[in-house]
Amino acid sequence: MSTTPTPQPGPAAPPPGCPAHRLYGPDAEADPMGLYEKLRAQHGAVAPVLVQGDLPAWLVLGHRENLDVARTPSRFSRDPRRWRDMQEGNVPADHPLTPMTAWQPVCHFVDGVDHERLRGAITESLERFDRRGIRRYVKRFADQLIDAFAQTGKTDLVAAFAEPLPMLVMTQLVGAPESYGPRLVEAARDMTRGTETAVTSSEYVSVTLRELVARKREVPGRDFTTWMLEHHTALGDDEIVEHLRLVLIAAFETTANLIANTLRMVLTDSRFRANLSGGHMTLPDALEQVLWDEPPLMTILGRWATGDTELAGAQIKAGDMLLLGLGAGNLDPEIRPDATVPVHGNRSHLAFSSGPHECPGQDIGRAIADTGIDTLLTRLPDLELAVPESDLEWNASLMSRHLVALPVRFAPRGSTVTGSTAIPGGRRPPSAPARVAPAAPATPFAGEWPAARSSWWARLRGRR
Structure with a gap:
């Protein structure tokens, strides 16, 4: 079993003047697509967000950036033991995300x-x-x-x-x-x-x-x-x-x-x-x-940065959690300038993720x-x-x-x-x-x- 490097300390912080948005709660859940577009307009392809317990994370909104994260496990691991908040005790056993982030010896939690x-x-x-x-x-x-x-x-x-x-x-x-x-x-x-x-x-x-x-x-x-x-x-x-x-x-x-x-x-x-x-x-x-x-899953939780890195201008720290925004990436105007136009014969959507952990x-x-x-x-x-x-x-x-x-x-x-x-x-x-x-x-x-x-x-x- 591969060893897990110790993440560098320091919470992920959004750019000055750009507070992170909560991805949970009635407002966020009522219109997720609307929230994605608001985040895209404010932050671009990668946005600082908060998940349950106001824990920081990064939501990947761009189609190309989602593929980058999904296809490079050397930079973005599927192993939740790298999550800094988990290591620092900020994710208790009864936390809503624990069932989805508690490590198990299964293929989607290892690289x-x-x-x-x-x-x-x-x-x-x-x-x-x-x-x-x-x-x-x-x-x-x-x-x-x-x-x-x-x-x-x-x-x-x-x-x-x-x-x-x-x-x-x-x-x-x-x-x-x-x-x-x-x-x-x-x-x-x-x-x-x-x-x-x-x-x-x-x-x-x-x-x-x-x-x-x-x-x-x-x-x-x-x-x-x-x-x-x-x-x-x-x-x-x-x-x-x-x-x-x-x-x-x-x-x-x-x-x-x-x-x-x-x-x-x-x-x-x-x-x-x-x-x-x-x-x-x-x-x-x-x-x-x-x-x-x-897509059946709008967001996949998650990937964890193996070291300090940059993604679409966002400064990602080791141990940061990233969420693959499948629904947001599918509507990226870079690849779908007009989302009302049907997409025929094209399976390059993100619905089943990509890379080594593709469904x-x-x-x-x-x-x-x-x-x-x-x-x-x-x-x-x-x-x-x-x-x-x-x-x-x-x-x-x-x-x-x-x-x-x-x-x-x-x-x-x-x-x-x-x-x-x-x-x-x-x-x-x-x-x-x-x-x-x-x-x-x-x-x-x-x-x-x-x-x-x-x-x-x-x-x-x-x-x-």
């Missing part, structure tokens, strides 16, 4: 040889999946989820579709029994929202994954867990459990957000919908557009979102938002912005030909919170739905 060993086991195991097989899983679970609400004519697409689908698929890919899926969805949802039972839910996920690893040692399969166990790097059980946890939670958080954000754009943005229905944009194109405009499962996330949304819009082509767009609510945090609910209405339909009516499930773990039923539309739909309603999505599919 160099250790990182190559751990990440190699993940990427090489993920590469063994048949992408067509993944899409079959997605189609199967998407149909099951849709069957659960198709006859009602209304649902909340966040709680009933966008959130459960990624975890149900990933449960299969890691080789867990289907009964694990619904329970892991509940636990993951709970722990990522920082509720009072988040610690209990986190423990439930760890215990469940330990049981899975033990089972796979006895009965191997063709799945991610088995392939991690068989990998030539000879990972220990603790390492495998932590990386299973990392993959599951990362897939849940980012893919659920991508699905919800894309569906919201389809239902509310006339320009976006016109490009789809007019054949000017395919669904994969639409996903990439959302990854540009509203290894991004293609699987795309496949889940693409196939899931296609299945939903094919079966329910007359989906409409059931509330005014202005009534949609968001939960925001330092790292992401979540759509609370996406109430929709449609003509009631029967289940699929297979007759499946619900996702397979078992008894919910006592530690996990009760599952919240999908919210009813705030503005109930009155009257009968026209039987022969035209379908823009059916017209689009006809062009394929």
